[in-house]
Amino acid sequence: MSLKEYEFQLNDGTSLPPVGMGTVHMQGAKGVTSLVQAIDRGYRLIDTSTNYNNEGMVGEAIRRSSVPREELIISSKLPGAAHDYDKAILMIQESLYRIGIDYFDKYLIHWPLPKQGKFTEAWQGLVDAQKFGLIKTIGVSNFLEEHLDQIISETGVTPATNQIERHPYFNNKELVQVNEERGIITEAWSPLGREINDVLTNDTLRSIADKYGKSVAQVILRWNYENNVLTVAKASNPVHQKANLDLFDFSLSEEDKEHIDSLDQGEDGRLQGQHPNEYEEFD
């Protein structure tokens, strides 16, 4: 399955497939097998992070897959402990060594950690790492409007993507709009609720899915695509991997999209209460 014709255009002139592979909890030999399978099946965008403790697995899967390195889009994330210009550059280099590649296609600041107050310095690190040829596309994750505006005004560089929590119980619509107004592509993390919430067995979603002869997961991923939101669902199961690429032979009615939007529970819908102004993660 090729995703080429459905790509999203980024503000830096590059493009990304609308669906990537998440890798939380994919580790070791089992992780390598799952990821190689995903790449061979058609996934090109691989979403990892230093925090997932699996950059080694990602590197091994890249080497074992049948797809050339240059066709893959490898994306990792800067940990909180490296919110400092010099540490950011060193971290990016270390991450590249761990994976065994010499550039990132995409690299994000994982969390803004506004209480630390150093995300602009970290962002300057990514901006310069891009100039040094270490990264092709730079972006952020979990940045709110004020964080985005601060880095844009202080460095003059707008992120290409902002990866944020988004699933039907927490659709984060205002932040998706904020991104769009700044020309930033939204990426949705935990789009399927990571087995923490019951979104995959929700009755409303089930009846919409039945109508189109699709699964709930496919309807959620399609709802994102139709809202110009890229998704990075994680799937180890080959049946899930295949299904999550099979999104382009149907489209949702406006009414069904509104029904999905109406499932939003506001702040209560967050999976683990990780508000970006409060949540801190340093690894």
Ligand SMILES: NC(=O)c1ccc[n+]([C@@H]2O[C@H](COP(=O)([O-])OP(=O)(O)OC[C@H]3O[C@@H](n4cnc5c(N)ncnc54)[C@H](OP(=O)(O)O)[C@@H]3O)[C@@H](O)[C@H]2O)c1
């Ligand atoms: N930037 C951030 O702060 C941040 C935070 C969280 C996550 N992320 C990224 O987002 C990715 C996705 O989020 P996530 O891993 O938390 O959760 P998720 O993608 O919402 O859910 C993953 C779960 O859904 C199952 N699944 C996948 N496709 C399915 C299908 N078609 N039908 C039924 N079940 C299906 C998977 O099962 P199997 O594995 O058994 O197939 C797995 O248990 C992460 O892996 C990570 O890359 C980023």
